[in-house]
Amino acid sequence: MTGEYILRVEDIHKKFNDREILRGISFNVKKGATIVFIGPSGTGKSTLLRCINQLTEPDRGKVFLDDEEITGCGSRISGYRQRIGMVFQNFNLFDHLTAVENVEIAPIKVRKMKKEEAHAKAMEELHRVGMADWAHHYPAELSGGQAQRVSIARCLAMDPEVILFDEPTSALDPELTREVLEVMKDLARSGMTMLVVSHEMGFARSVATEIIFMEGGRIVEQGSPLEIMNNPKHPRTREFLGRIEHT
């Protein structure tokens, strides 16, 4: 089994106070795969992503990146986080930096890249997400869709092996959602390994290699988009999909 997967998640448990958010989540991710997590709100999808890059420390369970265990690795976690990018629902762009500075700061400070080299890399990534013309604008001057595209560029500038998307379009209107999804589709086609928490079923249908339906901190059902969307086996999956199709 090892070697075949770029990311392995084994039996992750997480409690906040007495509330059990994750109750033993396990799955494997092949290189280049796009896994879309769906499920009702408060079911632990975002917590799961944060447990993968250890922004939230799981109570139990293991995460492996390329067969290296990253759970409980102490200060080495910063090194692993460079290899696992993350895109947030609220973009979390650094408010005091322009778009290009947002993208180049991590390569400069973390990877110790020369400023000119990092700037060129940042411009290349901004170009890739269609934001090169906005390089010298501050986050407050960007629309939600533009800000999210910059945050994707910021993530790409670190050349991650996996990107975690935590509801990247939830804060956007349909028009802005479309421009962000286009960038994500291009990324998926380029072979980037992506784990996406999203209710964008059109995106899931066209790009996902696997859909995982979660509820109550557990994986209820997982399978290919065709299996999950056309022929869901579990009644809860059917009920959930029926509900979001009518909204």
Place this chain on the structure above:
Amino acid sequence: MEILSVLLEWGPYLLGGIAITLGLTISALALGFCLGLPLALGQVYGSRPVRSLIAVYVWFFRGLPTLILLFLFYFGVFPALGLDFSAFVIGATVLGLRGAAYQSQIFRAGIQSVAEGQMTAALSLGMTRWEAVQCIIIPQALRISLPGWSNEYPELLTDSAVCYAIGVAELMTRTSQIVSVTYMTMPIYIACALIFIALNYGGMRVIRKAEERFAIPGFGGKAVQP
């Protein structure tokens, strides 16, 4: 006419106090900044013992009148440590230590006002907590703190007059000396007050310029208008 001749005679001596008053104020402001920021970081990110120690420091320096602190350091702490510094150095140190206690609370509020997602995003990019604090949190916290921090200048400027009590030859000391020689109380004190007002106005203009220099679109907060 007599007032005019007194002012002409003593004016240069009085104006000479400006450099001392500004020296006290700027040294104290700088010391307060250099100490206040680490104190604020310690209060937000430090361990429980560190936070407790800083709380005691802040409580002590904010809890005592400046005059008592000056006497404690001038007659007690400095001699006990075998340090033979001038009254100016002791005055600037006390004002700076006291200012640090106040400034630390301004910066602490600034740090805590930075959205939590900023730290999360920095960590997710592979920054260590310290790198995130240095590159992301401090630059934002300082901008947020600037309006509150701008009050420190007039505060320290006016507080510097207390150094009169330990014999620093600043504006207030010189004013009192001139009054004791000329017996022209009101004109001399009014001249002194006008100098303080001018220094206050000038300093706030500089702070306002700094605020404009560091302003960022969408980032709230403006320094107090002079």
